[in-house]
Amino acid sequence: MAEVRNKQVVLRDYVSGFPKESDMNIVEGTTILKLPQGSNDVLLKNLYLSCDPYMRMLMTKVEGLDVFGTYTPGSPLTGYGVSKVLESGHPDYKKGDLVWGSTKWEEFSLVSPTQILFKIEHTDVPLSYYTGILGMPGMTAYAGFFEVGSPKKGENVFVSAASGAVGQLVGQFAKLTDCYVVGSAGSKEKVDLLKNKLGFDEAFNYKEESDLNATLKRYFPEGIDIYFENVGGKTLDAVLPNMRVFGRIPVCGMVSQYNLTQPEGVTNLANLIFKRIRMQGFIVGEFYHLYPKFLEFVLPHIRERKVVYVEDIAEGLENGPAALVGLYSGRNVGKQVVVVARD
Amino acid sequence: MAEVRNKQVVLRDYVSGFPKESDMNIVEGTTILKLPQGSNDVLLKNLYLSCDPYMRMLMTKVEGLDVFGTYTPGSPLTGYGVSKVLESGHPDYKKGDLVWGSTKWEEFSLVSPTQILFKIEHTDVPLSYYTGILGMPGMTAYAGFFEVGSPKKGENVFVSAASGAVGQLVGQFAKLTDCYVVGSAGSKEKVDLLKNKLGFDEAFNYKEESDLNATLKRYFPEGIDIYFENVGGKTLDAVLPNMRVFGRIPVCGMVSQYNLTQPEGVTNLANLIFKRIRMQGFIVGEFYHLYPKFLEFVLPHIRERKVVYVEDIAEGLENGPAALVGLYSGRNVGKQVVVVARD
Incomplete structure (x- = not known):
């Protein structure tokens, strides 16, 4: 069973005020690329991670701001991403599928499809779009x-x-x-x-x-x-x-x-x-039931270039903390994406 | 043609901060109880006047608070009231009708029925209710x-x-x-x-x-x-x-x-x-089109005493300024009404 490196972005401790790069650590762990026996989860290789403003609220324990739950210090951040299915214990997904939805800030993740996880059906558009315009x-x-x-x-x-x-x-x-x-x-x-x-x-x-x-x-x-x-x-x-x-x-x-x-x-x-x-x-x-309708609306506009999308791409998971922190000072120009791997 | 006394409550000048009794004057003018030739207006004898919080905004020239217009210093306040029609130049109203709606803070008023003016059809409940629960x-x-x-x-x-x-x-x-x-x-x-x-x-x-x-x-x-x-x-x-x-x-x-x-x-x-x-x-x-539906809903509840209404009655137009000012310090207990005349 192959044990591989699994680089992670880990929250050091709860944040107060503006988050800093040093609030996160890059940790080089390892993981076994194999689903546990009987698991219904999916094993993902993460390709693109999404930097989103709401993530700041998960970094805090301040009453009133922590309504969506909080990150766990010492554990990798969670967030939206685009990933490839390496192995699936769930009938809706199979090896090789591309998906977007909830994942973790690391190279390989085990996630439960009970979380938000959409199969990507259209790949004639940039895959990273599924962290943004198509996500x-x-x-x-x-x-x-x-x-x-x-x-x-x-x-x-x-x-x-x-x-x-x-x-x-x-x-x-x-x-x-x-x-x-x-x-x-x-x-x-x-x-x-x-x-x-x-x-x-x-x-x-x-x-x-x-x-x-x-x-x-x-x-x-x-x-x-x-x-x-x-x-x-x-x-x-x-x-x-x-x-x-x-x-x-x-x-x-x-x-x-x-x-x-x-x-x-x-x-x-x-x-x-x-x-x-x-x-x-x-x-x-509350609105994900409209996702198919949304795709029907937006895909033709993208293909005809009637709707365009500006992305700000950071290369490498190790540049994730800076990219995320940059959101709060407006350093990003357009949608901030972190590339973990291109395929 | 009978010239009668027409006591008025007149705004002295625009108000800043909490309004005071002295921001208003009681003026004893006279009026002729006769509709002008060819007028479509109605001549009202005011019975009850309504003290409402929004009136504060009409006393000011502060930008942003004056969105509903302003009172004119030297002229009587306007507001909601219950009145008796003395003479009518408008086909929808006739002498002796009781009405509620827009009127002025004085004993006798000439008002245009293009403003809010409802005929009172139900008089088995206190007339003053038409400044409150029924108004x-x-x-x-x-x-x-x-x-x-x-x-x-x-x-x-x-x-x-x-x-x-x-x-x-x-x-x-x-x-x-x-x-x-x-x-x-x-x-x-x-x-x-x-x-x-x-x-x-x-x-x-x-x-x-x-x-x-x-x-x-x-x-x-x-x-x-x-x-x-x-x-x-x-x-x-x-x-x-x-x-x-x-x-x-x-x-x-x-x-x-x-x-x-x-x-x-x-x-x-x-x-x-x-x-x-x-x-x-x-x-x-925006909702006055629902008034008939509202009456249908609320009148039976009033008659069966399933809905009650607490009023705070000030006697006499000359006590109007104190009653109105009292709203902003919470002096009133229940709906603040000013009695000008009982019939």
């Missing part, structure tokens, strides 16, 4: 914009963290719906991407705007119908007075708040009443 | 709880400002829906009312709770399904971490914030995501 972030953008946001043709849409894994898709979905869409991001490079590659009508660098309320008034003189919320805090507070009557705020994330011991206070909530706004939190997990 | 606050409680809150039998409901014009009804509607309902209010007298007269399962005086989060955990060990939001600020912040998955927050008002130059910051909004909460502002104006 959890894609479904998040689709469900959040169409199901929670209830967009109508011609509406005004604002997206924060607009060049990120989810935001860049929300903007493109909004354009496919004939909406006017403006995105905010944290660098000139990202703003250029939004305007020149991702088809946003307008985009701005929030770090260069001293009065975000005035900025939004400038881009939305008639107000915002849908604010796709990825960041929370000050941005949300500036958006609220700029919302239109019957506006909607799908709340996908509040990444600006995850590293703060004391979150920023939002003071303009009375606008929810004045403008009759629906603000609704959602989690992609 | 705007009743419709607000009904629409906010049933239409926006989407309650299900057995759910856990929390109501702030629970003994107020709207809150006391939300609690009773929740009990009719077989929910568990807890109310918060600002005095022992109000807490007693909630528990002993209004049928709330539990009630507490928020002024005596030093840790509102812990208080809510005590009353809702399994969390809150519906929070009927009347106050905003600190209360909302304590509620958010205590919400259950798929909870709903109909946002009816944020009265704790209307007198503040800088509203309190709400820091726990990330719970909207974790708990997949829908928080939705509403204004009763």
Whole structure:
């Protein structure tokens, strides 16, 4: 029975404040590439790992932030990834299948198919897309914009963290719906991407705007119908007075708040009443039954290049911690992926 | 043509901070009790006037709070009331009709029926009820709880400002829906009312709770399904971490914030995501088409005393300013009404 090296990214200890590379260790363990007798699990070779903002919440024990559970110090991180099935004890999967879903930050993983695990049927698109546009972030953008946001043709849409894994898709979905869409991001490079590659009508660098309320008034003189919320805090507070009557705020994330011991206070909530706004939190997990419908919608657009996707690829599991940590300072440009192996 | 006295409550000037009695003047003018030639308006004798929290927003010019328009300094306040038609230039109303809806804070008013004006068809209940349970606050409680809150039998409901014009009804509607309902209010007298007269399962005086989060955990060990939001600020912040998955927050008002130059910051909004909460502002104006359905629902309950209503009656228009101002310090116990004339 072959014992092989199994490099892992392990959490050292619970994190407070911004996570650092040194909060994680690269550990070189070994593993036996064989399913335990009678196991219903699948043995995976991990190819691509996904860096997602929600992972910060699993690194903490702070009450209220640990609602999705926590990582175990000394154990590898868990997350979304694209993997190849090496051996399967479950009838739905067989050796050689490509899958995306829950896995661990290591080279080889034993996972239970009771977790999220989708077989990859379409391989004429980059495999890494299944950590992004064709995976959890894609479904998040689709469900959040169409199901929670209830967009109508011609509406005004604002997206924060607009060049990120989810935001860049929300903007493109909004354009496919004939909406006017403006995105905010944290660098000139990202703003250029939004305007020149991702088809946003307008985009701005929030770090260069001293009065975000005035900025939004400038881009939305008639107000915002849908604010796709990825960041929370000050941005949300500036958006609220700029919302239109019957506006909607799908709340996908509040990444600006995850590293703060004391979150920023939002003071303009009375606008929810004045403008009759629906603000609704959602989690992609509730919407995976729509995945086949989503693929049917998005695959043709990808093939016809009507929807594009920007990825930021880090090579090698050992560069995973830096890639993950970079999310919280906005170092990534587009969807942050870590390549463990290419096949 | 009879010229009669027409006492008025007039706004002196725009208000900042908590309104005071001295922000209003009692003015003794005169009026001619005759419709102008060719007018489509109705001439009303005002009987009962309604004191409602939203009126504070009309007293200000502060950007963002003045979204419903503003009062005109030197002119009488406008608001909801119960009135008798003295003369009508409009085919839908005739002399002697009793109506409720938009009127002014004075003895006699000329109003346009293009504003909210309902004919009163049922007079076997106290006429003053049409400023409360059978008027705007009743419709607000009904629409906010049933239409926006989407309650299900057995759910856990929390109501702030629970003994107020709207809150006391939300609690009773929740009990009719077989929910568990807890109310918060600002005095022992109000807490007693909630528990002993209004049928709330539990009630507490928020002024005596030093840790509102812990208080809510005590009353809702399994969390809150519906929070009927009347106050905003600190209360909302304590509620958010205590919400259950798929909870709903109909946002009816944020009265704790209307007198503040800088509203309190709400820091726990990330719970909207974790708990997949829908928080939705509403204004009763969108729901008046349901008024006949509401009457059908609520009148039998009133007649059978299955729904009761607590009013706080101020006698005389000259006591109107004190009654109105009292809303913002919680001086009123139940729906605050001002009697101008009894018939």
